[in-house]
Amino acid sequence: MNRRGLLIGATLASVLMTTAAFAATELSMWYHGAGNPVEREILAGIIADFNASQADWSIKLEEFPQGAYNDSVTAAALAGKLPDIIDVDGPNMPNWAWAGYMAPLELPAGTLDNFLPGPIGEWNGTLYSVGLWDAAVAMVARKSTLDEFGIRIPTVTEPWTGDEFNAALEKIKASGKYEYPLDLGMAWTGEWYPYAFSPFLQSFGGDIVDRTTYKTAEGALNGEAAVKFGEWWQHLFTDKLAPGTSQDPADRDSGFASGKYAISWNGNWAALGALTAFDDTLFLPAPDFGHGPKIGAASWQFGVSASSQHKDGATAFITFALQDKYLAAFSDAIGLIPPTPAAAAMSKNYKEGGPMAAFYELSKVQALVRPVTPGYVVEAKVFEKALADIANGAKVADTLDAAADEITADIEKNKGYGL
Amino acid sequence: MTVVSTSRPTALATSRISRSRLLDTPRAGWAMALPAFLLLTLFLIVPFVLAFVLSFTNQRLVSPNPTEFVGTSNFESLLGANILTLEPLRDEASGEVIRDDTGVPTYPPVRGFTRNNPDFPQYSGMRELFGWQMGDNRVVILARDVVFMRALGNTLLFVLIVAPGQGGLALLLALLINQKLKGVNVFRAIYFMPVVVSIVVVALLWRFIYDGQNGLLNSLLGLLTFGAFKPIDWLGQTGTALGSIIGMSIWQAVGFHMVIWLSGLQTIPISLYEAAHIDGANNWQKFRFVTWPGLRNTAVLVLIVITMQAFALFAQVNVMTDGGPLDATTTIVLQAVERGYVKQDIAGGSAVSVVLFLMVLTISLVQRYLTREKY
Numbered sequence: 172m173n174r175r176g177l178l179i180g181a182t183l184a185s186v187l188m189t190t191a192a193f194a195a196t197e198l199s200m201w202y203h204g205a206g207n208p209v210e211r212e213i214l215a216g217i218i219a220d221f222n223a224s225q226a227d228w229s230i231k232l233e234e235f236p237q238g239a240y241n242d243s244v245t246a247a248a249l250a251g252k253l254p255d256i257i258d259v260d261g262p263n264m265p266n267w268a269w270a271g272y273m274a275p276l277e278l279p280a281g282t283l284d285n286f287l288p289g290p291i292g293e294w295n296g297t298l299y300s301v302g303l304w305d306a307a308v309a310m311v312a313r314k315s316t317l318d319e320f321g322i323r324i325p326t327v328t329e330p331w332t333g334d335e336f337n338a339a340l341e342k343i344k345a346s347g348k349y350e351y352p353l354d355l356g357m358a359w360t361g362e363w364y365p366y367a368f369s370p371f372l373q374s375f376g377g378d379i380v381d382r383t384t385y386k387t388a389e390g391a392l393n394g395e396a397a398v399k400f401g402e403w404w405q406h407l408f409t410d411k412l413a414p415g416t417s418q419d420p421a422d423r424d425s426g427f428a429s430g431k432y433a434i435s436w437n438g439n440w441a442a443l444g445a446l447t448a449f450d451d452t453l454f455l456p457a458p459d460f461g462h463g464p465k466i467g468a469a470s471w472q473f474g475v476s477a478s479s480q481h482k483d484g485a486t487a488f489i490t491f492a493l494q495d496k497y498l499a500a501f502s503d504a505i506g507l508i509p510p511t512p513a514a515a516a517m518s519k520n521y522k523e524g525g526p527m528a529a530f531y532e533l534s535k536v537q538a539l540v541r542p543v544t545p546g547y548v549v550e551a552k553v554f555e556k557a558l559a560d561i562a563n564g565a566k567v568a569d570t571l572d573a574a575a576d577e578i579t580a581d582i583e584k585n586k587g588y589g590l
Numbered sequence: 591m592t593v594v595s596t597s598r599p600t601a602l603a604t605s606r607i608s609r610s611r612l613l614d615t616p617r618a619g620w621a622m623a624l625p626a627f628l629l630l631t632l633f634l635i636v637p638f639v640l641a642f643v644l645s646f647t648n649q650r651l652v653s654p655n656p657t658e659f660v661g662t663s664n665f666e667s668l669l670g671a672n673i674l675t676l677e678p679l680r681d682e683a684s685g686e687v688i689r690d691d692t693g694v695p696t697y698p699p700v701r702g703f704t705r706n707n708p709d710f711p712q713y714s715g716m717r718e719l720f721g722w723q724m725g726d727n728r729v730v731i732l733a734r735d736v737v738f739m740r741a742l743g744n745t746l747l748f749v750l751i752v753a754p755g756q757g758g759l760a761l762l763l764a765l766l767i768n769q770k771l772k773g774v775n776v777f778r779a780i781y782f783m784p785v786v787v788s789i790v791v792v793a794l795l796w797r798f799i800y801d802g803q804n805g806l807l808n809s810l811l812g813l814l815t816f817g818a819f820k821p822i823d824w825l826g827q828t829g830t831a832l833g834s835i836i837g838m839s840i841w842q843a844v845g846f847h848m849v850i851w852l853s854g855l856q857t858i859p860i861s862l863y864e865a866a867h868i869d870g871a872n873n874w875q876k877f878r879f880v881t882w883p884g885l886r887n888t889a890v891l892v893l894i895v896i897t898m899q900a901f902a903l904f905a906q907v908n909v910m911t912d913g914g915p916l917d918a919t920t921t922i923v924l925q926a927v928e929r930g931y932v933k934q935d936i937a938g939g940s941a942v943s944v945v946l947f948l949m950v951l952t953i954s955l956v957q958r959y960l961t962r963e964k965y
Contacts, residue, residue, distance in 0.1 A: 581935070
């Protein structure tokens with residue numbers, strides 16, 4: 172090698188060394204919220220803050236529309252091209268962890284001490300993901316309506332009993348003032364069904380799958396309690412207490428505000444609309460059908476992909492994003508529930524006396540995450556179909572039997588999902 | 591024997607000719623065909639072979655478990671069926687058949703035979719598909735996979751109605767616009783328009799038309815009957831949902847087949863009609879003895895194309911009802927997608943596709959046989 176060659180080699184080497192020392196390593200991050208400028212702005216703000224706060228890592232955000240997000244992750248995993256940081260819907264997390272898409276998340280000790288249970292994504296005793304917010308559902312009603320019909324206003328400590336709730340619906344129906352007394356949101360097919368309706372089943376004492384073993388649905392989804400739930404569920408539609416599966420999506424969005432429905436079972440994301448429609452809107456806890464009032468929990472969360480070469484960097488970003496000010500910022504922008512008391516106190520809607528503070532309380536007291544198992548993805552679909560069928564008049568016991576069989580068969584086919 | 595011995599050399603000769611032709615083809619020809627060959631292999635042949643192989647395994651969409659061959663168990667759970675005869679409940683003391691208010695005998699629930707009953711292992715896990723009365727007994731057909739059986743039934747019903755319905759209507763339209771009138775092209779364009787629009791858009795629009803409360807169809811019927819018509823939830827009832835989808839599907843693709851019929855009509859020489867006219871044939875006789883025989887090959891084509899398309903029914907159902915209510919509109923392709931992709935059971939979805947393939951293959955072979963040239 173001549174002198175010139177040596178010189179070039181040395182220059183190249185020094186250039187390479189300086190880039191390694193001074194340029195931050197790029198980490199990719201995927202997010203499900205494409206098309207939502209508000210979410211993007213906050214997330215981009217967190218990323219900019221993080222990139223400026225240290226020199227080792229630089230986060231690059233890629234966004235996907237929500238409908239195509241899960242498919243993109245599955246495709247990327249099959250192709251071995253997962254990003255460093257993935258965004259995952261809470262109940263999907265065990266499936267992705269089991270499939271080997273996600274690595275355990277090792278946050279500094281004490282990070283999640285004050286967190287609500289919903290945003291903590293644990294499966295098999297290991298933390299895989301954590302959410303910057305939670306979501307909750309409530310019975311939305313006007314105080315004036317309840318007063319007019321002499322219906323007691325329930326509290327978190329003293330919710331409506333099942334009988335009380337049914338009687339209230341009958342009373343409102345008998346008045347003929349509303350198209351339907353209750354709006355369950357049957358127009359929202361998909362994840363809304365297990366998220367919003369499985370808590371009713373759990374309050375009756377049943378469940379989508381037997382949570383003690385996660386190996387069978389027999390007895391949980393078709394036991395006595397579940398059949399009772401199914402009969403109650405069916406009577407809501409046969410007695411015309413709630414609109415069924417052919418509800419117009421537009422009515423779901425505006426029916427409560429336009430006075431078509433007296434009570435609406437709806438999420439906190441729709442709360443701002445209900446508050447602007449009426450000045451006496453109340454957010455009431457779920458009724459107690461015997462086993463305590465229950466609502467769903469867990470929304471979108473962040474985790475580290477198993478194929479990431481820089482898990483420490485990805486973890487550092489997630490830890491950074493969990494600061495109370497960011498949690499409060501997300502809450503203010505899209506009305507979601509901040510997961511810590513400190514963030515709740517900083518937020519506009521969830522602070523003490525804030526208009527949606529009721530949801531924070533509900534999330535703390537009533538929240539029960541959907542079954543934490545890789546099989547949930549299938550179980551959710553089976554449950555959705557069973558509820559739609561029962562609402563459309565299928566035989567309750569037979570439908571629940573078939574659903575339980577399908578779930579149990581799926582678990583067996585998957586060799587117990589690693590349990 | 592003589593037939594075999596005379597035909598053999600000819601067959602050999604033809605194969606030799608075609609082989610040498612294949613080899614003689616210049617390289618450029620092969621090179622030009624290569625992209626198409628590659629794409630066909632990649633997107634048709636490979637998936638077809640994969641589906642066939644995967645249907646005998648337990649392959650999942652997402653799973654860390656290794657794939658294993660499971661024999662025909664996917665097909666068994668898909669197609670398993672059995673017959674159960676129920677005897678009526680009898681009064682224990684008198685032995686009389688217990689009847690309900692309308693005089694119909696009452697029966698023990700099917701559930702008692704199909705669930706956790708060690709006496710009847712052959713019925714375990716099955717569900718009632720349908721049943722009928724036979725004397726005082728009730729005969730029940732049980733299926734292991736009731737939803738798939740419904741999908742099978744719905745798809746066959748769809749094909750049986752759409753194939754003749756759409757073909758016939760298309761022929762009628764073609765005859766109407768095959769006249770030398772002013773502005774006939776406007777009608778051709780109008781009839782053809784739904785074909786150009788994406789089926790998803792058409793399905794969304796028809797969802798509004800069929801809306802249960804203030805959809806266009808309900809409003810129109812209400813207007814025509816001066817308000818006597820009670821709005822029907824067309825897509826929300828088991829009785830009307832499939833019919834609604836059939837109606838919309840016939841309307842959507844009828845223009846396409848109309849154009850094919852039209853091209854067939856225009857190949858029939860005018861001289862034949864003139865000859866028939868001179869012979870004193872009326873319009874029906876002209877159609878029966880000139881037009882229809884002239885359309886023979888077109889008819890075979892239209893029938894086969896409609897049948898194939900009808901078996902692949904998916905988009906409309908996916909957009910309008912997603913198979914509901916109570917599986918009244920579920921179809922085979924919808925089930926394949928639902929199982930393979932949504933429920934992550936690639937093996938199960940593949941098994942459904944293989945069954946569909948075998949059905950379509952059988953039916954097209956039968957169609958070819960029935961419509962063969964007879965000498």
